[in-house]
Amino acid sequence: MQGDIETYFEDGQWKNKVEGSTRAASTHDTKAEAVEKGRAMARERKVEHFIRNQDGQIGERNTYGHDPRNIPG
Numbered sequence: 001m002q003g004d005i006e007t008y009f010e011d012g013q014w015k016n017k018v019e020g021s022t023r024a025a026s027t028h029d030t031k032a033e034a035v036e037k038g039r040a041m042a043r044e045r046k047v048e049h050f051i052r053n054q055d056g057q058i059g060e061r062n063t064y065g066h067d068p069r070n071i072p073g
Contacts, residue, residue, distance in 0.1 A: 003018050003019025003072065004018075004020070004042070004047045004048040004049070005017070005018060005019070005025075005038045005041045005042040005045070005047060005048070005049045005050070006019065006038075006048060006049075006050045006052065007031075007034045007035055007038040007050070008050045008052040008054075008056070009026075009031070009053075010056045011054065013027045013028065014027070014028045014029070014030060014031050014033065014035075014037040015027050015034065016034055016037055016038040016041060017027070017042070019047075019058035019067045021033060022028065023043065026038075026041075026059070026070065031054075035051055036048075038051065039062070039064075042062065042064045043064045045064075045065075046064055046065030047063075047064065047065055048061060048063050048064070049062045049063075049064065051063070058066075
């Protein structure tokens with residue numbers, strides 16, 4: 001299974017990276033563009049999408065596949 005997707009800011013650009021990869025899968029001028037692409041990548045792979053703020057803190061996290069926290073009661 002492919003890794004989760006991380007959207008982050010680096011070197012003046014917003015980027016998306018697949019967990020475990022050393023290079024960005026895509027680069028964008030705006031956070032909105034990067035988030036849109038990262039969301040599409042995560043949905044396609046059915047993984048989590050971590051969206052970091054410009055300061056590096058996780059601002060949002062979305063799950064597009066099996067959510068281990070969603071335990072049937």
